[in-house]
Amino acid sequence: MKYNFDKIINRQNTNCMNTDGYKEYMFADFGDIQFPYKDHEFIRMWIADMEFETPQIIQDAMKDRIDHGIFGYSKIFNNDYYEDMVNWTKSRYDWQFNKNDLNTSPGIIPALYELVEYICKPDEKILILTPSYAFFKHAADRHSIELVTSDLIKENGTYKMDFDDIRKKASDPKVKLTIFCNPHNPTGRIWTAEELKTFGDICLENHVLMISDEIHCDLLRTGNTHIPLAKLYPDSDQIITCMSPSKAFNMAGLMFSNIIIPNEEIQAKWNERHYPFDNPVSIAAIQAAYAHGSDWLNALNVYIDKNFEYLDHFIRAELPLAHFNIPESTYLAWIDISTYLPNEDNLPLFFAKNAGVLLEGGDMFVDNSDGHIRLNLACPRSVLEEGLVRIKNALNSAE
Numbered sequence: 001m002k003y004n005f006d007k008i009i010n011r012q013n014t015n016c017m018n019t020d021g022y023k024e025y026m027f028a029d030f031g032d033i034q035f036p037y038k039d040h041e042f043i044r045m046w047i048a049d050m051e052f053e054t055p056q057i058i059q060d061a062m063k064d065r066i067d068h069g070i071f072g073y074s075k076i077f078n079n080d081y082y083e084d085m086v087n088w089t090k091s092r093y094d095w096q097f098n099k100n101d102l103n104t105s106p107g108i109i110p111a112l113y114e115l116v117e118y119i120c121k122p123d124e125k126i127l128i129l130t131p132s133y134a135f136f137k138h139a140a141d142r143h144s145i146e147l148v149t150s151d152l153i154k155e156n157g158t159y160k161m162d163f164d165d166i167r168k169k170a171s172d173p174k175v176k177l178t179i180f181c182n183p184h185n186p187t188g189r190i191w192t193a194e195e196l197k198t199f200g201d202i203c204l205e206n207h208v209l210m211i212s213d214e215i216h217c218d219l220l221r222t223g224n225t226h227i228p229l230a231k232l233y234p235d236s237d238q239i240i241t242c243m244s245p246s247k248a249f250n251m252a253g254l255m256f257s258n259i260i261i262p263n264e265e266i267q268a269k270w271n272e273r274h275y276p277f278d279n280p281v282s283i284a285a286i287q288a289a290y291a292h293g294s295d296w297l298n299a300l301n302v303y304i305d306k307n308f309e310y311l312d313h314f315i316r317a318e319l320p321l322a323h324f325n326i327p328e329s330t331y332l333a334w335i336d337i338s339t340y341l342p343n344e345d346n347l348p349l350f351f352a353k354n355a356g357v358l359l360e361g362g363d364m365f366v367d368n369s370d371g372h373i374r375l376n377l378a379c380p381r382s383v384l385e386e387g388l389v390r391i392k393n394a395l396n397s398a399e
Helices: 022-026 056-068 080-093 108-119 134-142 163-170 193-205 264-273 280-292 294-318 347-354 381-398
Strands: 102-105 125-130 146-151 153-155 158-160 175-181 209-213 239-243 257-260 332-336 372-376
Touching: 056 280, 080 280, 102 108, 108 134, 108 175, 108 209, 108 239, 108 257, 108 264, 125 134, 125 163, 134 146, 134 175, 146 163, 163 175, 163 193, 193 209, 294 332, 294 381, 347 381
Parallel strands: 125 146, 125 175, 175 209, 209 239
Antiparallel strands: 102 257, 153 158, 239 257, 332 372
């Protein structure tokens, strides 16, 4: 294998959230909670970063930048970064955008927090689809903006948008913004062109501005294609697109995302209020991903495909009462285990105590998510195998 995705890497004592910050993030309400497992004994399948090394081509670009020796205030000034990024979006999604619309941010979450303030007045509302990435809700809560939710409909294991409900909610004149996830986290849906067009038309007809979080767009099952929402509306300035290679290349800690804002009024507010500088090492890393990362990413997606195939076979054979479909995108498995644990309120706590597995439960995804767990499959196969055995044993013991 050209790239070694089976390599086990110890991340403890590196200020890593996955290993060193899990109690603070997941179990803060329980104080100094103790588990029957030592920290190094846990199988970690929770937070959405990967257990794989960032590719060498990116590490080398960072080292070259470090060798320069000066790390003063930095920002993207030359045209190379835009050219590398737009070549990526053209080759992967057949989509390009105006250079003047490209902005950078320390992350998509910080950008959401800013954009909500720029777009919404205090008495207005934000629409999201549930289950949802919790930070969409947090962005609304941060500014005391009322949140409106529309539940996705699950049919034969596949999630679909409830367009009648979305149309009803969007028609409220107080709903001014939707934060949309494409591909969708946590379900892994890749929305079809027809679905995207119907959703977009509803929003435009009701003057609802769209923020499309597309951070998972490079993590696709083999044969699938991502469609940027803005691609379907080339003449509209009502769609803000958020992208970053941080998920696909395991660089979340470098704190760098692309925010594409075609709306002049919102862009002006961004320019006025946004802190404009970037980490110079992050610039080098992100540009290297766009310029040279395609081969590694293709190999990564094949490895994750195989992990999902393994999970699918395991669930069918060992956990037949669970409900799971291989997602079209992301490295995140969304599994309904409600039949096994119908009365368990805190699934992360249950599995930490009874299996030594760290995972995320449906309660972390706003609504329409009870009885589900989200497993991160961006890990070596041996880790996945051990984690699934532990999960099975814990569920069987609970019966």
